[in-house]
Amino acid sequence: MLREFVNDFSKGCKYIASNMESSCQIENTDVFLLLSSLRLLIPPLKVLSAAMWQVAQRRDVLDYEMLGDFVKLVTDTVPDLLSAKQRGKLLLRRRAKVILELCRSAETANTLHVQPHLERIRPPGYSGSGDAEVDAEEAIFVELIPTLLKDPAEREHFYQEVFPAEYDLSYDVDMQLLVWEFLSKLERLLPVPGLRHG
Numbered sequence: 001m002l003r004e005f006v007n008d009f010s011k012g013c014k015y016i017a018s019n020m021e022s023s024c025q026i027e028n029t030d031v032f033l034l035l036s037s038l039r040l041l042i043p044p045l046k047v048l049s050a051a052m053w054q055v056a057q058r059r060d061v062l063d064y065e066m067l068g069d070f071v072k073l074v075t076d077t078v079p080d081l082l083s084a085k086q087r088g089k090l091l092l093r094r095r096a097k098v099i100l101e102l103c104r105s106a107e108t109a110n111t112l113h114v115q116p117h118l119e120r121i122r123p124p125g126y127s128g129s130g131d132a133e134v135d136a137e138e139a140i141f142v143e144l145i146p147t148l149l150k151d152p153a154e155r156e157h158f159y160q161e162v163f164p165a166e167y168d169l170s171y172d173v174d175m176q177l178l179v180w181e182f183l184s185k186l187e188r189l190l191p192v193p194g195l196r197h198g
Helices: 002-023 028-040 044-056 061-077 084-104 109-122 132-150 153-166 169-189
Strands: none
Touching: 044 169, 061 109, 061 132, 061 153, 061 169, 084 109, 084 132, 084 153, 109 132, 132 153
16 A cells, blocks of 8 residues: 555656746746645655655665655655765665575575565666765675675575664664655655645
């Protein structure tokens, strides 16, 4: 249900943005109507923000895709909301947790399941995150995954020794802090609806 809500919200944002671009050139009344339409997005955006915070708190890896889509949608719309480092870290860490969860199971630790997620880290034409530290973390992670997929002994060692130290609780807490900062900045952007906004 939440996934459908996110998809519908995303479609609504794209529709309003595309109409805003074409209508802004026509008349000022069209701009007023579109700004009124944007105000209608505030309550669902707040609901989505609360849901995304729940995803981060629960550390529900299965919903991290949705969290990443939400972060990407918002930061594509408002690029200055997060720095390149914050955005890059948040998206990478969320994707890394999904990939590492896939690699953990023998049933999904294969190129068929993992490759589409790796391609989202570095899609065709990708020129970097804009932050050297994030780019280095991406490179290390992307190089690690083929080893985990090809070598079951190395994968077992990784999940027993490396994963608990580098990718478990502290990694999740760091990601939660990034989500909290993202949602806090988003909340400050949104006007509080009052009687005059009705």
